Amino acid sequence: MCDTLLVLGPLSADGRSYFAKNSDREPNEAQYLTRVPAASHAPGTRLRTTYAELPQAERTHACLGSRPWWIWGFEHGVNEHGLTIGNEAVWSRLPADPEPGLLGMDLLRLTLERARDADEGLAVLTGLLERYGQAGRAAVTRDMFYHNAFLLADGRRGWVIETAGRHWAARRVTGWATISNVYQIGSDYDLISNGAEAFAVAQGWHDPARPFDWAAAFTDPDRPNLKSCRARLAMSQAHLAGRVAIPPEGGIGRDAMIxxxxxxxxxxxxxxxxxxxxxxxxxxxxxxxxxxxxxxSMVVALSPGDTPPEIWGSLGSPCLSGFLPLWVDCDPPAPWQQPETGADPDAWWQIEGMQRRIEPHFPDEAPALRARLDALTREAAVLCAALPADAPAARRAALGAMLAERQAGIVAAARARADQLPPRPDPRGSYLPQVEAARPRTTAEARRALAAQRPARPL
Known part of the structure; x- marks a missing residue:
């Protein structure tokens, strides 16, 4: 489950494009930030992804992304050229392939590493999909298999791509777009894979006498969560639609996306x-x-020129977390990266632990906590704006580390306060005790141990 939003520059408050995504995963699935430097690779180099192994590209771009602790790929991320991508699970009448292969998150990271902009990203992603397909279990504790939708953006343009197996349809973004866990491209696609319509006709999903409707053909109408997925899509669309009509001085910007x-x-x-x-x-x-x-979560401001992307990230639920600045060319704060062992700092679990204690007291505790976190975000924006354009990566990394430490103090204080509050029933019943009892190890050690149990499938 996820939601991804994009507003292109002509409709934003400052002429930049704004991308935003919430990555929704199963409870207890910690998610960390990873920076990958640009690199050159020798001919014949092979690359190991979550489940599969495939030929490496000769040259890969630097990128920064957020990934579940056990997965190679990214839920959302941005590269050194400003290409930004988020993905969504979608469910089709075409059964998802359960065999080990490329997850949607792997396709996303591969595209960030190999493409410079949204148009090239479209070509790279669909090329990988047609060549290798998509497959594999997409959850660490559940049998969850799905296809993927993607929202790609740079400072000038954006694409929505929806897939089913090796089939795909793409629609260019005009103004703004949001995607959720539901197919939405109908007959208004700009590009479509060869054979997609013929395949749907052969399956009895489409009447060839009518205009081809991608979503109508490939959507699984019996999916139990289809109603809630459509509700979130409508919610994100309503949020943007109500703001893009506002004059530019009051329109979409970072705060509106948050x-x-x-x-x-x-x-x-x-x-x-x-x-x-x-x-x-x-x-x-x-x-x-x-x-x-x-x-x-992540919010990215994208300029149409060579200006680096402005990246803001958060851990856990955004309603109880702050957004802090990140950069593609310097490592995120150490506690925001996956810890090597259980003895290392882990901001994700610190924030998650605080949020679980605050949730039953949300109406009383959340507003003041969010005000402190938002004040830190505003201060961070002022400090970032004061940096010289040529500020070295080390200086920016030091600023990011200081801000992360400040947020950790706010989180610790909120948790200490919540620990003193009287117990209050959770409307979801025993949810919080259940997830706390099932808390796993999510370290780099645990990731490597899990990967060692599943040999890579050559592609």
Whole structure:
């Protein structure tokens, strides 16, 4: 489960394009930031992804992304040229391939490493899809298999790509777009893979006498969560539609995108997470064994020229987390990266632990906590704006580390306060105790141990 949003420059407050994504994953699935430097690779080099091994490209671009602790690929990320991508799970009548292969997150990272802009990203991603397909279990504790949709953006343009197996359809973004866990490209695609329509006709999913509708042909109409997925898509669309009509001086910018990612529904800003969580952009799981919740978020401002992307990231649920600056050319704060062992600092679990204690007291505790976190984000924006354009990576990394430490103090204070509050029933029943009891090891050691249990499948 995820939601991804894009507003192109002509509709934003400052002429930049704004990308935003919430990555919704199963509870307890920690998600960390990873920076990958640009590199050259010798001919014949092979690359290991989550489940598969394939030929490496001769040259790969630097990128920064957020990835679940056990996965090679990214849920969302941005490269040195400003190409930014987010993915979504989608469910088709065409069964997803359960055999080990390339996950949607792997396709996303491969595209960031191999493409410079949205148009090239479209070609790279669909080329990888047609050559290698998509396959594999996409959850660490559940049998979850799905196809993928993607939103690609740079400072000038954007693409929505929806897939089913090796088939795909793409629509150019005009103005703004949002995607969720549901097919939405109908007959309005700009590009489509060879054979997609013929395949749908052969399966009895499309009447060839009618215009081809990609979503109608490939959507699984019996998917149990289809209603909640459509509700989140409508929520994100309404959030942007209500703001792009505002004059530029009050239109879409970083804060508006953060607000969209924190959306709990109309009038629900200070309501505790409840049974409607799967229908909200800021997602809070309802059940420990079947629900999903937001694990990490990112907002990126993209300029049409050579100006580096402005990146803001958060860990855990965005409604109870701050957004801090990140850069492609310097490492994120050490506690925001995957810890090597359980003894190393782990900001994701620190924030997650605080959030779990705050959730039952959300109406009373969340507004003041969010005000402190937002004040830190505003201060961070001022400090970043004061940096010289040629500020070395080390200086920016030091600033990021200082801000992360400041946020850690806010998180620790909020957790200490919540620990003193009297217990309060959770509307989701025993959800919080259940997920806390199932807390796994999510270190780099654990990731390598898990990978060692599954030999890479050559592609």
């Amino acid at each position: 607000a969209a990612l924190r959306d709990h529904g109309p009038g629900a800003e200070d309501r505790a997470p409840g049974l409607e969580g799967q229908s909200c952009v800021c997602m809070h799981a309802v059940q420990a064994d079947t629900g999903s919740e937001t694990a990490a």
